[in-house]
Amino acid sequence: MFECGTVGMERFRADGFDEFVAARWSALLHVARLLTGGDRQRAEDLVQEALVKLWFAWPKVAEQAPEAYVRQILVRLAARSARRRWWGERPVGDVPDRPQPDDVSSAVAERSRLEAALAQLPPRQRAAVVLRYYEDLPEGQVAQALGCPVGTARSHASRGVARLRQLLSDSVRPVG
Amino acid sequence: MDDFERELTRMLHDTRQHAPFEPRHQRRLYQGIRARRRARLLWRAGGSALAVTGLGAALALLPGTGPETRPADRRPLPATSPTPPPASPAPTTSAPGTSRPPTDATTIPPRDATPSYPPPPSATPGAGLRGATSSTSAPPPTHATRASSTPADSASADGG
Numbered sequence: 001m002f003e004c005g006t007v008g009m010e011r012f013r014a015d016g017f018d019e020f021v022a023a024r025w026s027a028l029l030h031v032a033r034l035l036t037g038g039d040r041q042r043a044e045d046l047v048q049e050a051l052v053k054l055w056f057a058w059p060k061v062a063e064q065a066p067e068a069y070v071r072q073i074l075v076r077l078a079a080r081s082a083r084r085r086w087w088g089e090r091p092v093g094d095v096p097d098r099p100q101p102d103d104v105s106s107a108v109a110e111r112s113r114l115e116a117a118l119a120q121l122p123p124r125q126r127a128a129v130v131l132r133y134y135e136d137l138p139e140g141q142v143a144q145a146l147g148c149p150v151g152t153a154r155s156h157a158s159r160g161v162a163r164l165r166q167l168l169s170d171s172v173r174p175v176g
Numbered sequence: 177m178d179d180f181e182r183e184l185t186r187m188l189h190d191t192r193q194h195a196p197f198e199p200r201h202q203r204r205l206y207q208g209i210r211a212r213r214r215a216r217l218l219w220r221a222g223g224s225a226l227a228v229t230g231l232g233a234a235l236a237l238l239p240g241t242g243p244e245t246r247p248a249d250r251r252p253l254p255a256t257s258p259t260p261p262p263a264s265p266a267p268t269t270s271a272p273g274t275s276r277p278p279t280d281a282t283t284i285p286p287r288d289a290t291p292s293y294p295p296p297p298s299a300t301p302g303a304g305l306r307g308a309t310s311s312t313s314a315p316p317p318t319h320a321t322r323a324s325s326t327p328a329d330s331a332s333a334d335g336g
Contacts (some may be wrong), residue, residue: 011310029195030191030193048204056213
């Protein structure tokens with residue numbers, strides 16, 4: 001009886017949850033991977049934890065903006081995870097694996113280079129850059145996700161981009 | 177947005193890999209949900225038990241909510257003579273000044289009556305004897321039980 005009730009409640013609560021997760025899993029995993037500087041395993045853990053939190057808040061946020069809710073949880077979990085596992089990120093002096101022009105693995109190498117450069121940023125600068133330039137969020141929403149004033153979020157993004165410019169200057173050529 | 181920022185945006189988008197939501201992901205997700213639900217239930221149960229315990233302790237310790245026994249316990253202290261009882265049980269005739277009243281604690285006169293105690297034996301002996309026969313003239317008790325000796329006994333002792 002209790003089990004049936006629990007299952008029914010689960011079904012009621014999760015109405016639309018599975019569809020949302022299946023549709024947004026890949027995008028969320030990519031955001032988490034950028035936020036963790038390319039750590040695939042940690043990114044998957046973060047997405048799982050964020051989705052568990054989303055499941056409990058689903059009746060409230062399902063009709064509003066579940067993706068924004070998950071994004072905010074991801075940013076905070078990534079920052080907390082970086083503080084907890086600071087030894088997991090090892091900055092390197094040189095970006096490895098420079099691609100050759102005709103290299104079939106150039107896309108993979110570019111991703112590795114980008115992730116290595118992102119990994120050298122402080123977590124909040126990294127989150128600001130990802131939200132601003134990948135998610136294309138306005139500064140107000142970046143600040144909301146980071147939980148800080150707009151000016152602080154703008155500063156994080158600006159410093160992050162400046163640092164990435166320095167790290168990637170060897171590989172990125174001007175467009176056109 | 178300058179060239180580098182445009183290139184950065186392109187790189188951030190192009191590096192995305194398609195990762196399907198596999199059954200193992202779903203299993204792990206619902207395992208996490210169940211574990212978190214159990215943790216929340218335990219947390220709520222513990223919180224409720226703690227709240228009930230705290231409420232019970234607070235109700236038990238609040239003044240005025242327990243059994244009303246304190247006012248009945250506050251009985252008036254027995255009035256004693258202004259001087260403490262003698263420590264040594266040596267019976268002397270000069271004891272009336274330190275003698276206790278022979279009556280019960282319930283019949284002890286109030287403290288205002290202490291100035292009417294008989295004068296010390298250095299005054300007129302007859303007056304002391306009269307005072308002893310009238311109110312309290314018992315010799316100093318050797319034991320606590322003898323403090324309640326009758327005035328007749330004490331009078332005969334003084335007379336001898």
